[in-house]
Amino acid sequence: MSTTAQQPTVNDLGRVHLLGIGGVGVSAVARLLLAEGVSVSGTDAKDLPVLDQLRAAGATVYVGFDADHVRDADTLVVSSVIQAGNPELEEAKRRGLPVLHRSQALAALMRGRVGVTVAGTHGKTTTSSMIAVMLRHAGLEPTFAIGAPIPDLGTNAELGQGSAFVAEADESDGSFLNYTPSIAIVTNVEADHLDHYGTAQAVHQAFDRYADLLPATGLLVACSDDEGAAGTASTLEQHRADVRVVRYGFGDAAQLRLSAADHSGLTSTATLRDAEGSEHLLSLHVPGDHNLLNAAAAYAVGRELGLTPRAALDGLAAFGGAARRFEFGGTADGVRVYDDYAHHPTEVRAALRAARDVAGQGKVHVLFQPHLFTRTRDFAQEFGEALSLADSVQLLPIYPAREEPIPGVTSELVAASVSANHAVVAPAGAAAAVVAAAKEGDVIMTIGAGDVTAFGAPILEQLRTRAAAR
Incomplete structure (x- = not known):
């Protein structure tokens, strides 16, 4: 697929047609574009319930791909599942339309906001959901685009009135390198998606490039308990003195350090010690040490965005889980x-x-x-x-x-x-x-x-x- 020479803005897109519009990631982009007042159409191979929701929001939606569906489009948005030979994709190419990956369209929506992107081999959806719930609970009205429905939020994507834009950044196809975050989170880095990357080393190098997307004074939040995430943090610090790094975890290397974890049924608690040495009780309604770690990352983001410790902790306690995550x-x-x-x-x-x-x-x-x-x-x-x-x-x-x-x-x-x-x-x-x-x-x-x-x-x-x- 082709890309524009420079990162487009929403105003550059014109009428947008989305392929695979029923998918959770593409439908999130469609919801946000509609909320921005953009003319939206799209096609999916199957007639899914989400299509009726998008129609109700103002989108023109087709079931079954046909070149005629892109006749009025100015920009095409696709996900990685759309392959060459798709009649709508081929028609867009024939007409010379800009073809954007879903992540590029999301990046265009993120421009002008404080981008908070959550990357990692595991924990992206839960961590980004925790951040969005925490910020909304505190009254900050974030914009968010997350890879699963969030019962506490009523949706997986919403255009908020606040300055923060929380997005789950997918590494599976390398598209997380299309964002320009102000705050970047790395939950962990392990070998995966080797059909795309080829080697574990290439996966780690991609995460290093992701962290390097941060601007001067930007913040990387990384899990110090995970060897891969810790390596990304160290690599960034070695050549970028203009960015900040906050590490979280159970180990001694963490500035946000968890201890005294306790699990009972679906609840989890731990002591969270911050960089100033203050200790707080972190209480969650989701199980597992991994969710305590996810919450520590979310807490770091909340504090960076101006929340008090109490407001951040209360927001995290309000999180009830994401769809298909336990x-x-x-x-x-x-x-x-x-x-x-x-x-x-x-x-x-x-x-x-x-x-x-x-x-x-x-x-x-x-x-x-x-x-x-x-x-x-x-x-x-x-x-x-x-x-x-x-x-x-x-x-x-x-x-x-x-x-x-x-x-x-x-x-x-x-x-x-x-x-x-x-x-x-x-x-x-x-x-x-x-x-x-x-x-x-x-x-x-x-x-x-x-x-x-x-x-x-x-x-x-x-x-x-x-x-x-x-």
Whole structure:
């Protein structure tokens, strides 16, 4: 796709047509453009509920791609899933229209505001959600664009009247390098998306470039407990004396240091010691050490934007979670069912550790769907080790998303790496199997970035049927 010579402004875009407008990231851009008064149209391959919402907001939306749909457009916006050969993309190229990646359109919306971008292999959605909820709770009316619906906010994107613009910055395709943030967050840096980057070293180098996007006096907030994020912070400090760095974590290197973490059910608390030596009680309504770390990053942003410690902490305490991030589905026959988007071994491990805290004396049962053939190939062993934290594991076939199958790469590679041989690949009876394993007091988790989330409702229904049969 082509890009403009310099970063465009919203006023440069004219009438905007968005391809894949039903996707969570592209629909967020569409919502913000509409709120700015821009003429918006778009196309998606499927008729999704979000399309009716966008129509109600003033967008012209089509289902099914056709070159005629771009006849009135001045600018085309696409995501990375749109491939060459798409008739609307090819028509836009033929007409010489500017073609912007979704992130470039978001960057145009961010101009003139205080950009707060959240990057990292894990934790982007939760951390950016925490920041947006915290700022709104404090009355700062932020603009935000986040990669999942946030129940506390009622949406994943909104044009606020305040100066702050909070955006989740996606590293998967390198598009997080299109932003010009005033505050940049790096939650962690690990090897992932190797289909795009090729090597782990290239991933780390991309995060170094992301941090270097900061202007003079800009702020990098980085997790000192994570080797990759800490490395990015050190690299930036070595050649940029004009920017500031705040580190957060449980270790001694952190200026915002967490300690005395405690987890009880869905609540988490810790002592947060700031750079001045003052100690505060951080209290959350989401589980896990990883969420305490995410909250520490959000707290740093709140303080940078002028919030008092009390206002920042109160805002974080108001956060109730993001969609598909340890999302509670319901309870039936004494079994609690949760859903999580985790699709990297580190994320799976964090989700299952949190599930252990929630389950207490109960057991944890997992229905896991690997996401992408390349990721399964690269991390099958690590997935198996992470899933070994569960008491039983059912596996679905790999969710391909944008990829073609790779010979020999199947869910059995993951199953073979789960300890005690207690992982089973059984797509036809997966829901029934996980229900059969669960007893009163246990936790069931559906985990993965594909359509495994759809199993939550039938699992709950089977649990209700079992209870009624007693």
